[in-house]
Amino acid sequence: MELIRSISQMQEISASWKGSVGFVPTMGFLHQGHISLVQEAAKHHAILVVSIFVNPTQFGAGEDLDTYPTNLEHDLELLRREKVDYVYFPTKAEMYPADFKTWVNTEIITQILCGRTRPTHFRGVTTVLAKLLNIVRPDAMYMGEKDFQQLVVTRQMVRDLNFTTRVVGCPIVREADGLAMSSRNSYLSSQGRQDALCLSLAIARAEELTKSGVTDFKTIRSEMRKIILDHNGRIDYIELVDSTSLHHLDTVKAGCRLLLAAYIENTRLIDNTTL
Numbered sequence: 001m002e003l004i005r006s007i008s009q010m011q012e013i014s015a016s017w018k019g020s021v022g023f024v025p026t027m028g029f030l031h032q033g034h035i036s037l038v039q040e041a042a043k044h045h046a047i048l049v050v051s052i053f054v055n056p057t058q059f060g061a062g063e064d065l066d067t068y069p070t071n072l073e074h075d076l077e078l079l080r081r082e083k084v085d086y087v088y089f090p091t092k093a094e095m096y097p098a099d100f101k102t103w104v105n106t107e108i109i110t111q112i113l114c115g116r117t118r119p120t121h122f123r124g125v126t127t128v129l130a131k132l133l134n135i136v137r138p139d140a141m142y143m144g145e146k147d148f149q150q151l152v153v154t155r156q157m158v159r160d161l162n163f164t165t166r167v168v169g170c171p172i173v174r175e176a177d178g179l180a181m182s183s184r185n186s187y188l189s190s191q192g193r194q195d196a197l198c199l200s201l202a203i204a205r206a207e208e209l210t211k212s213g214v215t216d217f218k219t220i221r222s223e224m225r226k227i228i229l230d231h232n233g234r235i236d237y238i239e240l241v242d243s244t245s246l247h248h249l250d251t252v253k254a255g256c257r258l259l260l261a262a263y264i265e266n267t268r269l270i271d272n273t274t275l
Contacts, residue, residue, distance in 0.1 A: 001080050004088045007095075007135055013086065014137040019046030023138030023165075025129060028052040029069040030078050033173040033181035037142040038082045040170050049136055050079055051088040053095065058124030069186050088136060095131060104130045106157050109246050113149050113259060114270070117236055125150055126157045133158075133165050140166040144173070146180050148259055148272045152246055172272070174200065180271045192265040198231035199262060199271040202238075206258055210275045215252040228262050236261035236268065243274070 004010045014021075022041030026034050041048055052075055059065035072089070079087055103123050109115075110122035133141065143151050155167045173181045178200035179193075188196055202224035209220050217240045224238050240249045243257040252275045259272040 001076070001084050002086050003076070004086055005090065007090060010086075010088050010090075010135050014135065017047060017137065021045055021047045021049060021136070021138040021140075023132075023136050023141045024048075024050045025132055025141065025143070026050060026052055027054045027068065027183070028075050029071055029183040029186070030075045031173075031181045031183065033144055033146065035078060035082060036173050037144060037170050038079070038084060040168070041140070041142045042082065045139065047086075048082070048084045049086045049088060049138060050084050051090070051132055051136070053088075053090055053128070053132075055095075055124055055128040056092060057096065057127060058121050060118050060120050063118075064184075064187075067187075069183055088132075095128070103127050104157060104161070106153050106160070109149070109156060110153055112246060113237060113239060113241075114261060115149075117261075122150070122153050126153060129154055130157065130161065130163075133163050138165055140168050142168045142170055144171075145169045146172045146182070146270065146272070148243075148257060149246065152244070178204070180269075182269060184267050184269065187267040188265060192267070195231045195233065196264045196267075196269060198228045198233050198264075199260060199269055201231075202227040202260065203258065203271055203273045206275060207273060210252050217250050217252065220252070220258075224260065228260075232264070234263040236263065240275070 022045030024037045024041055054068050056065055104126040105123050106126050115122055145151060151169045158165060158167050177197060179196055205223050205227055206220045221238045228235055238260045240256055240258050241247060242249060243255050249256050256275055257272055258275050261270045
């Protein structure tokens, strides 16, 4: 496994790929959710590339950029075990030099859901992913469905800008008790960790209601709200949307996605499911 730190070196390598390339972009502090993406990519590609870059432009004012968890040595050890070929670990100064002035902005679908409370977030996401795709030039990029809006936005950006990279969404990986894996789970106290289960419990209740024949979203959302509030959660949003367009839906139908975001203690967590 080779650790690449410079853009020029990564571009030199990517210009001479011989074989299919699978790419997993991450911000590090890897967990089994990230590793599941690497393992899925390994099934389909001869060359595996993982990036580790805590992207400053997707953090808003007052968010956790300065405290975002990192552990490079642990990350590298996990990736060695998975026989990753290249780890791209660029610096902030190279990715965003002092005279940087260009942004990739996907409209409309970035202004809802997470975009309402994080208005500059997706501009940072699409900009850094566009840069990474240009630098790494993979055949396919693997992303988790836990960040479902991010996945939809990325697919839109890739289509609109005619990237040849295929964007592959992979299932959410959960802890044994149901909590969706996230690097930010490390922020939670022991009590907060227990309270955080309200997200997956609320989703389980929605799935239960749907299976019993309930299709009215207001009814489903009301039940979910009770569970989250009873566990000291502060709700950002609970929404039912079309899984392709992210358009709001009032009733459960084929192809819909239930998404939620809530604060547990001071940590914002997200989760979702197909109904």
